[in-house]
Amino acid sequence: MRSMKSRDLLILLLFVGVLSLLPALGLSRYVLGQITLFILWAAVVSQWNLVFGVAGILSIGHMALFAVGGYATALMGLYFGMSLWWTLPVAALAGLLMSLVMAFATFRLRGAYVVVVTLAIAMTVYQLLVTDVACFRQTQSVCYSFSGGARGLSRFGDFGFRELLGYSSAPLGNFYLSLIMLALSILVAIMVVYSPYGQAFKAMRDNEVCAASRGIEIRKYQAIVFAVSGVFTGLSGGVYAGVIGTFGPQVLELPTLLFLLSMMVVGGRGTIWGPVVGTIVLALIDEGFRDLAAWRNTAYAAVLSIILLTLPEGLMGGFASLRKWALSPRKEG
């Protein structure tokens, strides 16, 4: 157990080390921006995976936690002119509150009921955002609503890398900030999976009745896993808003949901490295379909379907069974 944990920590160190050297390759601004974006997605999916994969709570409304974090940062930057660094704790808090709403709504529910209720909550947040058209502030002749409505928010400030590092190096600042966010996210995932909580989650997922009869308080653990994931998902939302510079209801739309779900499922849900592997695969597909943007979603959906039909535990699960097969002693023929 302990050696597994140190192994994963070592992999994390190596992985972050390799990624941090990437800018030295002299990548173009576009490529660096794409890598930054996918690093942030990987951070989100790792946290989602704690709820969905590790604890087995089938919440597919997880982007709502991300959205409230991002909106918290964007709104505070816009209306109070705060440095976005100071808004990050609020983003984490917003994610926490939203996750507790989700946890409360799904406390006694199971399986498909959880899927429906979490999806409905996320879509309600989406519809409330999109239908927010009441005039809140006016600049010249244009009228903006409080949350920016369907257009979303922009020009709410950034992390100040432009002043600190100069215009041409600002993307580097965003890149390393995102990398820190990913490292933090995976570190939290490792800590949770190898903690006694992680064991309880696995027990809950594999056999809830047995876990309960062994004295595992299911609701307490559900609330804890939701809360942890909520804090770091909200934080990722805040970082995303500051790095990308705009934030809108699009993060709650179905294509985004399917995209992130594909990362988790293709890589292997419930494993620490599955979301990372899945993100790399999806990033490659995304790049491959750059000129065929209209078919991008079809490509994700097709890859997701093929994986689910052939390797239900994702690529990580496929690796694991391949290794098991290769290492198993065979009968002498």
Add this chain to the structure above:
Amino acid sequence: MELLTGILTSTIALGAIYAASSVSLALLWGSISMLNLAHGALIVIGAYGSVAVVTGLGLPWWTGLLGGMIAGAAGGLLLYVSQVRWIFGKANFDLRIIILTMAFSTIVVDLINNLIGAKILRQPFQVEGRFVLGALSIGHQTLLVVCCSALMVLLLQLVVHKTNLGRLIRAVSQDITAARLNGVPVQAVIFQVMVLAGIISGASGVLLTSSTTVYPGAGFDPLLKALIVCVLGGLGSIPGALAASFALAGLETTVQYTLGVKWGFPVSLLVVVLVLVYRPTGLFGRQELERN
């Protein structure tokens, strides 16, 4: 008084539409434990089927419903052939089919967007005129939709309770292993259930879009509503879905008339969540016993 009759007629019209579109979800969950997130895709396929038959081929308006049924059946067939038959009964079927059907609906919406175009079309399944009785005034269109929905739900109940197929469906839903041991051709039954669900979804797509418009994403909102209805009624229970349809329609119209259109869905969701906190399997759902 005017407000009250307004709320009442809207409730009946909306409830009938909810009922028509949620029974097919209830049928699939009740018989093979499949949460069909491609329901929205089947609705859209049905809506376009009707447009193709009436606007495209120039047949009379009422054939639109048949066109929707045929297109929906084809959609259900496709869903069975491409996904369900490969993983039914395998590990984690219930979770895998949720994600797979979500992927299926993404592909369908993308195909329509790219091949037919995102243009908003008019649903030709329409009649003109109003029916007036004293203070009451109902559009013929509303009456038509309510009657079609009622007929469809009634026919489905007849199929499930009075036919041989219904008997097989009920056998499969009670215990698949026992059904198989008693000679029920499980895969064939699932195939028929999927086609039946496709027909209902397709027809409900025609009815739903007759009061709105036809566009590639038209199925998502009805899907969400149908999911909420089924969860409130208890997943898999057709009577539960019917009761929940009218309860939610009533709540939603009342809220829309009093607080504003925007709050209809959020308030009904809140009520559903509160109900589920006290009754985790919905109003009519059964607590499922799992063998460990």
